[in-house]
Amino acid sequence: MxxxxxxxxxxxxxxxxxxxxxxxxxxxxxxxxxxxxxxxxxxxxxxxxNSTAVELVKKKAAIIALIINATPTNFSTQIIDGIQRRAGELGQGVIILYAGNRNAELQHQAIVTALERAVSGILLAAIEPDAEDLTLLKESHVPFCFVSVYLGTDKVLAVSSDNEKLAATATDYLLDHGHTHIGLAGVDTYHTGSQRIAGYRRALAARDIQETTIKYGDYSYESGRQLLAEFLPLKVTAIIAASDMVAAGLLNAAQEAGIAVPEQLSLVSIDGTDICRITTPALTSLTQDFYQIGAQSVDRVLGEAAATFVPVKLVERGSVKRVG
Amino acid sequence: MxxxxxxxxxxxxxxxxxxxxxxxxxxxxxxxxxxxxxxxxxxxxxxxxNSTAVELVKKKAAIIALIINATPTNFSTQIIDGIQRRAGELGQGVIILYAGNRNAELQHQAIVTALERAVSGILLAAIEPDAEDLTLLKESHVPFCFVSVYLGTDKVLAVSSDNEKLAATATDYLLDHGHTHIGLAGVDTYHTGSQRIAGYRRALAARDIQETTIKYGDYSYESGRQLLAEFLPLKVTAIIAASDMVAAGLLNAAQEAGIAVPEQLSLVSIDGTDICRITTPALTSLTQDFYQIGAQSVDRVLGEAAATFVPVKLVERGSVKRVG
DNA sequence: ATAGGCATTGTAAACGTTTACGTAACGTGC
DNA sequence: GCACGTTACGTAAACGTTTACAATGCCTAT
Missing domain, CATH: 1.10.260.40 (lambda repressor-like DNA-binding domains)
Structure with a gap:
């Protein structure tokens, strides 16, 4: 014994x-x-x-639950790393609950599991909640915070890049390089996607450009590959990709179609992970600070002071060419 | 209340x-x-x-602890996915404990945390244990299983690719394509690395080649970039990379040095993640079945029947050329 | 001497479950 | 009418901690 x-x-x-x-x-x-x-x-x-006994009597576990999509996002490790590190500094452990792949049932289940353990906070990374989840969370009285998703309201805690500003910055950058026919590839139909579309629209409108070319996707490499064909007849000279993987897909599909990047087509990627350095040419990106997003979300959910938006950095590599 | x-x-x-x-x-x-x-x-x-109360009285948590290195390995999500899925089927939850980056202290701490919770099993992914950890685990009487690491003995549970066979297969493949000066890049100095070196040596020796060219590294992109320079003077015509990231590093460094892949240098990568499809040319790889490794390790640690080695697949893409 | 304060320790209840054991009610077969 | 089995439920202990409260001894100031 x-x-x-x-x-x-x-x-x-x-x-x-x-x-x-x-x-x-x-x-x-x-x-x-x-x-x-x-x-x-x-x-x-x-x-x-015996932590179990301690938690029972204290009615509180020194643990943060991180609920995360199983989508193999290449940035999740950075987010997790940031969360892990900051949580450790604050004396909290981290347990990770996978919510399957946009599987509402599993997602719900993960939240319930977290609630069953009296965790000190719940972090939801890259999760788009449905109404039921949201009421469940609210009624639980356990603090929760969305990570890398901003619901468009300050009523629910979140730490994220400012997607609207991010997309506007990307669009401005391309406009400044002389592009006027700019596409947006691979955005989703939820909060993140809408915010990026808004920023993209706003930046174009500011220069009196009404033409928008938006193709939806799921942030994957495959998504990028397929989308290129849809842009081809539309005569865009530059595309903003919703993720590094989408950018890589666009890039490779372009190369296979005999379209040179950046000579004939410029590409700006959103995320800025290692992927950007691996491709040829390397991808110019709006680099998100995922580590910081993770770390800050811990502060947020534990009631420490922390901002909602984490700054984004534009990193110039080799996938954009000046035109006109 | x-x-x-x-x-x-x-x-x-x-x-x-x-x-x-x-x-x-x-x-x-x-x-x-x-x-x-x-x-x-x-x-x-x-x-x-209240799960806490249940666990206290049952003296057992329906939970598997996964201890994992914070190294941003791009395959970890696949392993986790496999573990998560199979564990769910067997009615077990999963908590993930990050062990920092080869940080002995944190690694030890993670094991202790798992032990404090009376988990039903401990999975150690991509972890090289020190002697102290090992005795700690053994004395705890909680079943544990290494994931994607084989300690070279069947006395401690493990699920992994057969690294020796894997490396031999890669070497044979290159030999069959006429290469005789073959390098091995980015292997570590622990179990996995040694096993791969052994397989590499064995395959070469079987064709009476004594010359070996081994460069150590840490599986990273940077590692690959740096290593290329060391291979250059050695006149190898092909290199086996210890990971996709190493292969990508070698590839890009080669391209910058004006060396065409695969025309002047052939590359075989180990892992076979999405990275292989993203590079130009795409990387021929020994693709590990990480999902299966994860799933099977759950069976293993819970005492269900499962093999130690999970088969590897050779996937031909565009980074190897026939010579001679 | 006495009261008060402090340092140190002990007693016992509480946390929210599960489960061994006991019991009551109700057939069923004889 | 009796023994017995079955079904449905209740009682109470147990899991391993924390902590409010009480108790003890000792020191100090009066």
Missing amino acids: KPTIKDIAAESGVSIATVSRVLSHKTGTYSEKTQAKILAVAKRLGYRK | KPTIKDIAAESGVSIATVSRVLSHKTGTYSEKTQAKILAVAKRLGYRK
Whole structure:
């Protein structure tokens, strides 16, 4: 049997209360002598605390639940890394619950699982919640925060890039390079996509361009490959890709179709992961600070001060050419 | 306050035992009538079970702990996906504990955390354990299984590709294409690396080639970039890369140095993730079945029948040329 | 001497479940 | 009418901690 504080108490001739106080560092409530004695016995017995029991009596787990889509997004590791690190600094553990791939049932299940454990906060990364999930979360009175998704309202916590500004920046950048026929590829139909479309529209409108060319997708490489064909007849000279993977898909499809990038077609990618460096040419990108997004979301959900939007950086590589 | 079974019991005029029996589906121990009554009350009260309490009394959590390196390996999502799915089928939840980046302290901490929760099994993905970790795990009497790492002995559970065979296959493939000066790039100095080196050596020796060219690294893109320069003076005509990222690094460094792939240098990559399709040319790879590795490791750690080695597939793309 | 304060420890209840055991009611077969 | 089995349910202990409260001993100031 695994030793408990009871065993330690018996072995060292004190009560379990004293053992508990020493082991949970309630300094000032025990003498150095008993501390030493208890610590020695604990070590000798190979004692390991039972977190389950602690959580039961405290009615609170020092744990943040991260619910995440199973979509193999290449940035998720950076987000997780940021969350993990910051949580550790604040004395919190992290458990990750996978929500399948846009599977409403699994997503719901993941939230319930988190709720069953009395976690100190719930983080939802790259998740688009349905109404039911949202009420479930609200009624639970457990703080929750969306990560890399901004619901368009400050009423629900979120940490994300400012997608509208991001898309506007990308569009402006292309406009500044002389492009006037600019496409937007691979955006989704939810919050993130809409915000990016809005920014794209706004930037174009500011220069009196009404023509917009928007193709929806799912952020995947395949999505990018397929979408290129749809842009071809539309005479765009530049495309903003909704993710690095979409950009890579567009790029490779273009090369196969004999279209040179950036000579005949400019590409700006959104995300800025390693993928951008791997392709030929390397992809100019709006690089999101995923690590920071993750770290900040921890602060947010635990009630520490932190901003909703994390700045984005434009990184010039080799996929955009000046025209006109 | 969150409602408990006590509240349900009071509300429906039965004992908490009966409520518990209904709620935990101990079929045959209650009448349909009471079941209906209790379920109704539970729903009305918005009851949610307290997993912590359940785990405390059962002394067992229906949870598998996955300890994983924070190294942004692009295959980890596939492994996690496999684990998650299979665990779900077996009624187990998954919590992921990040172990930092080859940080012995954090790694140790992660194991302790898992042990504190009485999990049903511990999975260690891409982790090279030190002696201390190993004894800690062994003494805990919690089943554990290494994922994508084979310690070279069947005494400790593992699910992995057969690295020796994998490397031999890659080498043979290159030999069959006429290459005789073959390099091996980016392998580590631990189990995985040694096994691959052994396979590489064995395949070469089988054709009476004694010359080996091995460069160590850390599986990263940067690692690949740097390593190319070291191979240049050695006149190899083909290189086996220890990961897709290393291959991408080699490829791009080669292109920058004016060396055409595959015309002047052939490349075989190990892993076979999406990265292989993104580069130009696409990378011929020994593709590991990470999803299966993950899924099978769950079976393994829970005591179900499953093999240690998961087959690897050679996928021909465009980075190898026949010579001689 | 006495009261008060402080340091240290012990007692016992509480957290929300599960489950072994006991019991009552109700047939059923004889 | 009796023994017995079955069904349905209740009682109470247990899981391993934390912590409010009480108790003890000792020191100090009066």
